[in-house]
Amino acid sequence: MSTSFVLLTVFTPEELTATTRVVDPNKSGGCLTSDSPPCYTTIGAAITAADTATGDDIFVEPGTYQENLSLSKNISIQGRETARTIISGGGSGTILTVSGVNSITIYNFTFIDAAVGISVSNSTNVDIINNVFNLGKSLGTAVNITDVPSSTEIINNTFYENYIAILATADITIKNNILDNNATALSPGTRDMGLITFNLFNANTDNGPSDTDLQSTTNILNQSPLFVDTATRDFHVEEGSPVIAAGDGSEDIGAYGGASADTIPFPVSILSAVDSSVGPPPYQITVSWSENLSHLVTHTTTPGGYNVHYSENRSGAPYDTPIDALTATSEVLTGLTAASAPAAPVIDVARTEYANGTIKVYWSSVLNATGYKVYYRNIDAVPAPPELSDDVMNVTEHAITGLINGDNYEIEVTAYTQNTYYIAVTAYDSSGLTLEPGVQHESDYSIEETVDIGPVAEGLRSNTETEYPEAIVPHPNLPNEGCFIATAAYGYYSAPQVQALRDFRDQYLLPNTPGKAFVNWYYTYGPIAARFINEHPWLKPAVRVGLLPAVGVSTFMTRTTMPAKMAVVIFTVLALFFIVQRRLHRKLSQH
């Protein structure tokens, strides 16, 4: 943007006193009142601020603007890149109404989806240059000019699929335009043919003037302009197009011909970017992209080409390295390296936190790390369970949950990294010097692709933190009326028997549907029983005895290891088997 602004200022000396106002809704950090040049988020805001006395310039960055604009000031309004600076009427209305001006230039825009693209009345010296009009074949009038003198000029525009391309009640200059696939190209058809020159008329339902009249003034009839891709509104033309060097002054006809045309190729799209490494490092990435078929890029004798831009572990422009792929549409990026293992992080043991079934650790960040792993193992359990780990991505703190209260855990952290390459492709033409992508003779960057290369390199382990989780007693330690019967019976919320029942609920009931249903039922009717117990304290010892089996089972299930559980189950089954067998034996012996 800044380079264009400088160019605009330097190369238009007659407007040195004018202020250039920039419309850029995507400006990094947003438009600020202190911006120089002044920045706006809408074209309408820039027009409102423009000073008609100095003939301000409004420069519009690429984007899609849905606005209905009124213009009664002598200014110029320019898009940076015709194909991608789009003004939409949202399907109705007039996009730009020009009235009562003496000098205005509108250039390098694409007008879409409106009843009228540009409406001009009661004005002189109106120049409509290097624009694309694509309002819809059943909908819009691209340019509607009423009551203006012949000083109005429509030069080097592309009219594609409009209901009426140009509706002008006065004779005006219409030169070097492409009028393709419109319902009506010119209306009315009877006009001063001396002002209608070097245009291409193709596939219009009605050209307006007769073919004989059009051919009499150097217009081209019934030849396809060979647009690159009308679906994406890339109205550059392919090599072999009849509009190339066919205009007045041997300029190209259409929106991309003439001195005011933007020189920015249409962006390409990356089709694939994959790790194509074979064998040991160094690694490589194969990138392929769509072809830009503009004759300026594919020219047989002086073609343009493509640049592949990429950076290691850094997203976005500017990239570290451009590679000129010439006219090829794929490129292999070679000599890429894998990441080296990052250093070991350091756990800040002073910050370690513990809570119910949870230990939270903090550690130092490590240079170039793209993520961290937290390893932990229970050192109190017998037999020793396997070590577990949590991949916590790129953060420097983590709460390990699901731990057993009271058991000690050893915790260590590692950092890991993997090289990621960020890739974008541009197209360039050979008609001039490229400055930077999206400015002159080189397209804007394609949408960025990322490729991870090489193995994940994991660093050494941190210092070891040893800690145990435990249930937290809130302050003040208040009774929980939600714990109902057991709380009522044992007298306080944090009684170990109550905690055992809570743990059993959390570990064995809530994770499954029948368990949840039981908990819901209990939460509905438990408080009634709890209230009754509280009102009759003499019941509490009996309830405590009644709860003993439940507390015992809960304690056993939540406080023992799996081998211990299995041993008890086997022992119980054997004992039952022995008792039953003995009873049967006794019965048989009695008979």
Place this chain on the structure above:
Amino acid sequence: MKKITMASKNMRLIRLLTIFASFLFSVLLVPHTILAADPLSDQPRWSTEVKGGLFYPDIDEWKTYYGKNNTYHLAGTIAFKLFRQLEVGIEGGYIRDKGQGFAPGHGNPAGSVIYELFPLQAFLVFRWVFSEEQWFVPYFGGGWTRMYYREKIEFQGDVKGSADGYHARAGLQFLLDDLDPDAANKFYSDYGVHHTYFFLEAQYISAVIGTPEIDLGGTSFLAGLLFEY
């Protein structure tokens, strides 16, 4: 955990005496001339308060677990005037703080606990008002308190419950109508608001629960606006 000790009972008595002394002092501020009863025509029947301020909990070691010895208290009331000087009303409040709990094994504060109180109160208030133009109106009252509580313990769940108790309140109201009579008249004609007061209030709440006993109450110092209509 707090036990109700003799020392804390003395502290409670001192607070009550302080509130009562504030009330007496407020009464002395009222000029005798305005104490003469005016004919009270078209008097307000209802009042609404919105108020906020600081709550000082009556719980030992509060600062150890919550970082400071107070937290915020928001409340709103609606009251009906039985007489010009006597109102009956209800109040709903919200008190919240975030701090830590206690880790018994480690023997120190740990974890994360959000402590919330929802005091619901029914009260009777006597207002020392005998003129519609009286600038300063002292008041005092008290009543029943139902203290709902909730403790949200991170990774552990909630502790919920409630306790019954009582409260006392006293304060001083400043009539704002004369500061902008036009606005006051418009407020009356548009919304039926007779008077608007700014007030300062001290409130003492006691709601004891559990064994050993824990008093969920404390002392609040509140400021707010009172609308009579």
